[in-house]
Amino acid sequence: MKKLLVLMMVLVLSLSFIGTVAAQDDTPLKGDPDDEYVMVTFVSGIEYWKPAYRGMEDAAKNLGVSTRYTGANDYDINQQVTVLEQVISQNPAGILLTCINPDALAGPINRAMEAGIPVVTFDADAPDSDRYSFLATSNYEAGVTAANYLAELNDEKGDLGLITIPGQLNHEERAQGFEETIANNYPDMEVVSIQDGQSDQAASARAMGSMIQANPDLVGVFTTEASTGVGAATAVKEADMVDSIDIVSFDTDKGTLDYVKDGIIDATLAQGTWNMGYWGQMFLFHLNEGLLNPIGDGDWKEAGINPLPNYVDTGVNLVTKDNVDFYYGD
Amino acid sequence: MKKLLVLMMVLVLSLSFIGTVAAQDDTPLKGDPDDEYVMVTFVSGIEYWKPAYRGMEDAAKNLGVSTRYTGANDYDINQQVTVLEQVISQNPAGILLTCINPDALAGPINRAMEAGIPVVTFDADAPDSDRYSFLATSNYEAGVTAANYLAELNDEKGDLGLITIPGQLNHEERAQGFEETIANNYPDMEVVSIQDGQSDQAASARAMGSMIQANPDLVGVFTTEASTGVGAATAVKEADMVDSIDIVSFDTDKGTLDYVKDGIIDATLAQGTWNMGYWGQMFLFHLNEGLLNPIGDGDWKEAGINPLPNYVDTGVNLVTKDNVDFYYGD
Numbered sequence: 001m002k003k004l005l006v007l008m009m010v011l012v013l014s015l016s017f018i019g020t021v022a023a024q025d026d027t028p029l030k031g032d033p034d035d036e037y038v039m040v041t042f043v044s045g046i047e048y049w050k051p052a053y054r055g056m057e058d059a060a061k062n063l064g065v066s067t068r069y070t071g072a073n074d075y076d077i078n079q080q081v082t083v084l085e086q087v088i089s090q091n092p093a094g095i096l097l098t099c100i101n102p103d104a105l106a107g108p109i110n111r112a113m114e115a116g117i118p119v120v121t122f123d124a125d126a127p128d129s130d131r132y133s134f135l136a137t138s139n140y141e142a143g144v145t146a147a148n149y150l151a152e153l154n155d156e157k158g159d160l161g162l163i164t165i166p167g168q169l170n171h172e173e174r175a176q177g178f179e180e181t182i183a184n185n186y187p188d189m190e191v192v193s194i195q196d197g198q199s200d201q202a203a204s205a206r207a208m209g210s211m212i213q214a215n216p217d218l219v220g221v222f223t224t225e226a227s228t229g230v231g232a233a234t235a236v237k238e239a240d241m242v243d244s245i246d247i248v249s250f251d252t253d254k255g256t257l258d259y260v261k262d263g264i265i266d267a268t269l270a271q272g273t274w275n276m277g278y279w280g281q282m283f284l285f286h287l288n289e290g291l292l293n294p295i296g297d298g299d300w301k302e303a304g305i306n307p308l309p310n311y312v313d314t315g316v317n318l319v320t321k322d323n324v325d326f327y328y329g330d
Numbered sequence: 331m332k333k334l335l336v337l338m339m340v341l342v343l344s345l346s347f348i349g350t351v352a353a354q355d356d357t358p359l360k361g362d363p364d365d366e367y368v369m370v371t372f373v374s375g376i377e378y379w380k381p382a383y384r385g386m387e388d389a390a391k392n393l394g395v396s397t398r399y400t401g402a403n404d405y406d407i408n409q410q411v412t413v414l415e416q417v418i419s420q421n422p423a424g425i426l427l428t429c430i431n432p433d434a435l436a437g438p439i440n441r442a443m444e445a446g447i448p449v450v451t452f453d454a455d456a457p458d459s460d461r462y463s464f465l466a467t468s469n470y471e472a473g474v475t476a477a478n479y480l481a482e483l484n485d486e487k488g489d490l491g492l493i494t495i496p497g498q499l500n501h502e503e504r505a506q507g508f509e510e511t512i513a514n515n516y517p518d519m520e521v522v523s524i525q526d527g528q529s530d531q532a533a534s535a536r537a538m539g540s541m542i543q544a545n546p547d548l549v550g551v552f553t554t555e556a557s558t559g560v561g562a563a564t565a566v567k568e569a570d571m572v573d574s575i576d577i578v579s580f581d582t583d584k585g586t587l588d589y590v591k592d593g594i595i596d597a598t599l600a601q602g603t604w605n606m607g608y609w610g611q612m613f614l615f616h617l618n619e620g621l622l623n624p625i626g627d628g629d630w631k632e633a634g635i636n637p638l639p640n641y642v643d644t645g646v647n648l649v650t651k652d653n654v655d656f657y658y659g660d
Contacts, residue, residue: 064357141641272640274623279639294602295657296384305647310646326633329626
């Protein structure tokens with residue numbers, strides 16, 4: 001009986017041992033809950049970052065590691081540099097960062113990388129820094145999507161307008177993708193008017209109003225920013241031209257979604273922010289755990305190469321009356 | 331004593347039960363070894379696909395799932411369609427596909443997607459199909475990298491040449507990235523000669539020879555393809571101008587690596603093929619296991635949106651004399 005008891009105890013111990021070893025050996029994609037990965041943003045209280053951090057949390061949960069969210073409260077370069085430097089001094093397992101300014105953050109990013117803390121950027125990059133990868137919306141491709149959808153809605157015929165923010169790179173790229181697609185692919189369509197919406201609802205409403213007056217045959221407009229879209233929508237509604245003028249806007253704040261639900265904005269482009277957070281966390285985990293073998297048995301660090309994809313275009317999805325309900329509360 | 335034994339048995343049973351449940355609950359990134367993911371290529375025997383499939387195998391090993399490699403033996407559209415249709419009929423867990431032709435493969439891809447088999451493309455896309463995502467080298471960005479490196483080697487001064495394959499989209503894009511970067515960023519540099527290398531070593535050697543004769547001040551050349559680079563290298567060597575003319579080439583076949591090792595080709599651009607396979611497999615696993623929550627609790631299928639990044643630029647790395655040894659045998 002005593003022998004049986006000893007045997008039992010051995011069995012208990014070896015079972016738990018086997019269990020532990022198996023759990024470790026079989027799952028390199030399972031990390032340490034004590035490893036903390038940090039997301040650093042600017043204007044950190046806005047809704048826009050929430051799906052990105054939700055993506056990061058989802059990935060961390062799947063990987064069994066921890067995350068923390070922080071950032072500069074305001075739109076303030078020095079503030080974000082300070083917050084980032086504080087995070088670096090705490091030696092986290094990795095940093096997922098969106099950059100208020102590419103130049104000001106390059107220094108701290110490179111210091112983190114030298115200290116062995118992997119950095120990946122999302123939404124807004126510091127391209128001249130040593131960061132491993134950048135996940136964001138291709139603004140040019142978003143403009144292409146807007147052009148193709150306005151063409152589809154209007155049987156590839158008619159005059160189009162564009163309300164954007166000249167001089168701001170991301171808006172210039174959205175405008176360029178839109179204009180080039182119409183010029184190259186739709187011979188019976190033309191962008192007849194380009195206005196400055198000044199990122200302001202009232203200014204955009206005025207711009208849209210004068211565009212309608214000057215171009216009576218307008219069939220559609222692309223607004224490269226959310227306030228611009230809401231402004232254009234109020235003007236189109238006021239002019240009683242909801243049926244004849246299609247609007248494609250950008251992002252999914254509540255004001256825009258309400259106009260989509262009402263059918264005044266025909267579609268808005270939702271960015272893949274969840275994917276920025278999810279795959280950004282995946283990339284950081286793989287760096288931290290040494291799971292990347294781009295040159296096989298060779299050490300990529302020694303070879304001086306980047307082991308990760310340089311850039312991920314997280315894409316846009318069309319939000320229309322049909323699927324707008326899915327975007328409330330995101 | 332008997333009570334103790336019963337207690338022990340309960341302990342053994344509950345420990346193994348807890349172990350099993352924990353292993354399942356804690357690791358959504360662990361799949362079923364019976365789930366088989368398939369890579370489908372064309373000219374399936376060439377070296378070029380090997381790092382991509384190695385990446386897919388590495389990801390599958392980490393995830394605990396199985397993979398299989400297949401493809402058309404030849405450069406034959408009908409053959410690849412047949413192979414792909416056979417794979418679809420076997421109902422695999424997912425397909426990672428490179429497309430010999432975008433139009434011919436769109437039909438089978440869409441049928442696979444309708445049958446619930448996720449498809450992700452790599453290296454060569456079928457952009458008008460319903461595939462979820464595409465992982466590849468941005469050819470434009472590769473051209474930018476070549477331009478910046480030739481500028482760095484020559485203190486941002488001097489005449490440059492370009493040997494490419496006019497009319498082939500990927501080569502046109504590489505050439506465009508190169509030419510635009512020199513024109514926009516380096517006022518003291520100029521692309522003075524553009525030649526057709528015809529994807530042929532001898533033709534490229536002739537093109538390089540006449541380029542040298544016509545442009546005695548040439549400081550560098552970008553060759554957008556491997557045979558072209560080897561041809562250019564032989565011509566530069568023959569003209570005894572190895573020290574004055576820098577060559578940046580493309581890909582990492584043995585002939586190119588040998589010229590890099592000898593210092594005749596100054597750098598070649600290595601594509602991130604391992605990353606195409608690794609993250610392609612990751613994407614397919616996430617689709618198959620229902621791990622993507624881009625709109626939170628909402629069902630992305632019902633919302634009709636793409637849950638994955640649309641495009642991943644796996645990037646290029648510069649292979650020089652310093653790190654060329656890491657690329658042999660890859």
